[in-house]
Amino acid sequence: MxxxxxxxxxxxxxxxxxxxxxxxxxxxxxxxxxxxxxxxxxxxxxxxxxxxxxxxxxxxxxxxxxxxxxxxxxxxxxxxxxxxxxxxxxxxxxxxxxxxxxxxxxxxxxxxxxxxxxxxxxxxxxxxxxxxxxxxxxxxxxxxxxxxxxxxxxxxxxxxxxxxxxxxxxxxxxxxxxxxxxxxxxxxxxxxxxxxxxxxxxxxxxxxxxxxxxxSTKAAEMTKLLENIQRSVNIGLMNEMKVVADAMDLDIFEIIDAAATKPFGFTAYYPGPGIGGHCIPIDPFYLTWKAREFGLHTRFIELAGEINAAMPSYAVNKLVRVLSERGKALKGAKVLVLGIAYKRDIDDVRESPSVLVMELLRNWGADLSYSDPYVQTFPVMREHSFDLRSVPLSPETLAQQDAVLLLTDHTDFDYEMIAAHASLLIDTRGVYRRLGITVPTA
Incomplete structure (x- = not known):
């Protein structure tokens, strides 16, 4: 034939x-x-x-x-x-x-x-x-x-x-x-x-x-990197602005919302406890690695990555400071993490900043637990391991905690109930400002 x-x-x-x-x-x-x-x-x-x-x-x-x-x-x-x-x-x-x-x-x-x-x-x-x-x-x-x-x-x-x-x-x-x-x-x-x-x-x-x-295939590969590098850089900028605003006793979410009323030239990105998922924390470094082949150093991209990677530590350090103002050490403190997925309303924990925060809390000696309606058991991961199951949220569970740390803003959370029964609540996502609910902080 x-x-x-x-x-x-x-x-x-x-x-x-x-x-x-x-x-x-x-x-x-x-x-x-x-x-x-x-x-x-x-x-x-x-x-x-x-x-x-x-x-x-x-x-x-x-x-x-x-x-x-x-x-x-x-x-x-x-x-x-x-x-x-x-x-x-x-x-x-x-x-x-x-x-x-x-x-x-x-x-x-x-x-x-x-x-x-x-x-x-x-x-x-x-x-x-x-x-x-x-x-x-x-x-x-x-x-x-x-x-x-x-x-x-x-x-x-x-x-x-x-x-x-x-x-x-x-x-x-x-x-x-x-x-x-x-x-x-x-x-x-x-x-x-x-x-x-x-x-x-x-x-x-x-x-x-x-x-x-x-x-070409190379142009398509670069397109994907550009999409996620843009997000990484913009989120990095907002995370840095968050740190500066906190130092000045300003609410960065209020400022972003005000800036977003400009009908041109501004796109709202929001800070958080870090960045997660299988793209944004990883993709920029594919380009920085390849750029070295051409003798180039992608300083802007790497700086954004450094800022974003530092946010889990910033969230934990803020918790340490607020607890110490109440005369409580983080070691031995009962800390409940809300949300371990990398973003709201999904069950994906890949590269989740919540997991990095949890590791830092464990290193500090905190008595750690978490609640996530989409992740009932902490999954098997290549680099992270916790023998934990999601705890149900109730007034009793919340009242037992020294601190509640909101890391992933799932819509299924009862935010009013959480605010009513948590003795200390740190909101890394700006949810409570958006909902107009007062939170118990130092």
Missing amino acids: SRKSDSEIKDTLLLKISERSAKLGIIGMGYVGIPLAVAAGNSGFPVLGFDILKGRISQLNACQSPIKHIPNSALEKLKVSGFEVTDDFTRAAECDALIICVPTPLDKTREPDLSFVESTMDTLRAHLRPGQLLALESTTWPGTTQEVLKPYIQSVGLDVGTEFFLVYSPEREDPGNAKFSTHTIPKVLGGDTENCREVGVALYEAFITKVVPVS
Whole structure:
């Protein structure tokens, strides 16, 4: 049987995409992969999930969602159309498109750790074939797709751009944001070649409302970093302003709200106990690392990172000061942390500043507990460990505490009840000012 020509390979894949018969393999069934599977499956594509965690595989195949904003019913709907999750990576050969959504953390020296991406490619390499599209969605430094992924494809004799298609399209998930979903958030996409970009755009346009093509995979990688660096820098500025305002006995939240009445030239960002999630605390350092290759030192980005990283210590030091004014040491004090997710109304604790605050409190010798309606048991984490369960909030529980530290402003908290029964309450999110409730502080 004669081999298909290059144009036939591309046209065949484009036809499968247009007919929704192209099978999508999504590698990494977590906070990015699961919503992506739902969006693609709801648009009619057959979806096969891949993961290495046995528990996660069993959970998803039983249609039990591990993510709060993805209901079990969404997985049940996919199951009807054949959705399943496996750790058998030989089945990657079945897939017409493979989308990588694995973690890209930093190591202990704040350098990029691409081990999950590289191990994925090590596993996939033997199962790549002509007529496939490979997309990377994990956040990384500009050049990763071209310099790291492309050689894997070439090593098995596949020509990128003619018989195999390679793109980068950064994830833009925002858990807990009811206004946007995977389907409605515009998708930036860069291809290794024009053919790659054409195929990538065709795929994502089939289940994403708007696709934004850019000139290269490197441009798409840089776009993702810019988005999160901008937030990091602006939040860093507000965190620094918070420290200055506190020293001047000013309410930074009042000042931000007043400044936000200006109808042009000002965007409101708010301070807090630090920054969290899988993007903002990590992404800026991918660029600072890559910039060193060009002899550049990204001082502005690194300064924002330093300020944000110092905020957990600032919150704890404020608690130490307020307790000491009441004649109480932090060591042995009963401290209740409200909220350990990295932002309101989600169950994700990745890079959460609350966890860093908890570690500092433990180091000070505090008698520590937490309450979070979305995180009932402190999860297993690579670098943090607490043998704690969420305690129910009640007047009795609150009255037993020497201090209550509000770190994540979940809407499910009964803020009036908390203020009425806590003897000392430190609000790091400005919730009580927003609600007009007086809090018991020194």
